[in-house]
């Protein structure tokens with residue numbers, strides 16, 4: 001019966017109780033009261049139902065009271081009333097308790113907001129409006145917004161109506177490190193209020209608060225060409241429709257962006273016939289406008305006071321499409337209706353990476369997995385292969401580890417058989433394992449030459465052949481070999497004849513297979529990294545060489561393994577289906593100098 005207490009002010013016995021109860025019933029549809037309205041006492045003892053569920057609880061509580069005092073009411077009706085009250089009053093508590101707890105800065109922000117004397121602030125003229133503390137976005141809604149940010153992988157968010165920043169900080173927590181959130185807020189006082197807590201949170205730096213009327217900020221953002229993945233509208237209700245139209249008309253919403261709108265149920269007033277409340281009517285008109293707008297799809301989620309989720313639909317499904325002078329082709333619609341980024345996804349694909357236990361191979365394994373592929377991490381070193389497979393597993397990627405020496409044909413065949421028996425196919429073969437030994441050419445031993453070629457060229461060939469047979473059978477496959485910038489230039493001053501020559505061989509192997517197998521659906525390409533920053537390179541012996549190399553690289557730095565990740569995903573994806581036998585050189589311009 002906890003929920004029903006919310007509506008019985010006489011039961012509030014301490015500040016703590018009031019605070020706890022308020023937390024469970026945050027007012028999301030709060031109405032700002034301007035200077036024209038007379039100042040009234042604090043609202044905490046005048047808590048009015050503020051969501052459809054709270055309205056139900058209120059009505060059921062009243063009905064129960066009437067029934068209790070009326071002898072003629074059948075027991076069965078009383079019992080139904082009680083059950084209905086239990087169901088409705090328990091909902092918010094249950095959601096609150098089952099939702100992941102908020103972070104410390106959010107808890108602090110909440111406490112500071114609830115305990116602040118907003119009436120006094122208004123009386124002192126520090127805010128234009130008397131701001132009800134219940135305006136704050138609560139815990140459950142805050143976590144919902146954060147979840148939406150994660151789900152949509154948003155990087156840029158716009159919030160219209162920040163108040164003390166609870167929603168802003170919740171969303172910022174869901175953004176990546178380089179994500180940003182612009183919060184529009186009318187009252188400069190609220191920026192000063194929120195900023196110290198933003199500064200305490202590691203996510204606060206992502207938030208920029210713009211004070212003043214939100215429409216002015218929207219115009220400023222539009223003229224700067226800004227675009228957002230998520231827009232959260234939660235300010236003055238009559239202006240919702242203007243904010244929405246401005247955002248849509250000025251493309252402030254990204255192609256696949258989502259607009260979230262708060263208070264779309266407005267205490268059920270949007271659908272109650274006797275509504276006269278201006279905000280309720282504004283929200284009703286807003287909902288109807290959106291549901292008739294061919295540019296978007298919407299769904300209203302009955303969370304708290306209702307959150308509307310609105311997304312732009314494919315331009316081709318809009319009625320207006322046929323009236324425009326547009327060319328209805330794959331460039332416009334996307335190939336099979338998929339945008340260029342969708343075409344880089346590797347969902348459902350099976351990949352392996354040799355030499356996947358460290359360095360470039362590990363980076364490739366992560367990249368392919370992040371793009372959606374299942375990944376077999378192959379390495380001579382069992383421990384390293386297992387560790388990387390575990391890393392992938394931790395990220396929610398299907399991965400296995402295979403121990404194999406790719407210079408041994410039986411190991412190569414076992415690798416391929418293991419993957420096929422586990423996952424039924426091989427779509428992406430990343431033949432990355434290789435070794436590098438240094439010696440002056442006049443001193444290069446046949447043993448060094450053979451060892452280098454056994455792994456770098458013969459081993460790569462065996463992998464191409466074994467995986468290629470599976471792929472030719474499937475009629476589709478992507479082979480990506482790791483060659484080297486050394487296939488193009490002779491890197492100096494280090495002496496590495498066998499390495500350079502073997503890598504030149506990898507390029508020719510790639511070109512030959514790439515042209516021989518393309519008509520049967522198998523593409524073979526290679527990546528030639530420049531000098532990659534690895535722990536080895538920082539050894540005492542190599543440090544002088546690094547200085548020398550840096551002066552040879554237009555980019556002014558060595559390659560990081562992460563610089564190579566997009567290339568492997570591109571070559572593994574259908575977006576590169578017309579590319580075969582290509583040597584994709586990624587060396588910061590070094591081969592051009």
Ligand SMILES: C[S@@+](CC[C@H](N)C(=O)[O-])C[C@H]1O[C@@H](n2cnc3c(N)ncnc32)[C@H](O)[C@@H]1O
Nearest residue numbers: 135136137161162163167185186213214235236
């Ligand atoms: C419901 S509260 C926002 C709650 C907030 N989203 C949160 O997470 O706690 C509405 C806020 O909108 C602000 N506001 C109202 N009209 C505005 C306008 N025209 N421009 C910018 N902000 C406005 C108010 O000052 C108030 O802080």
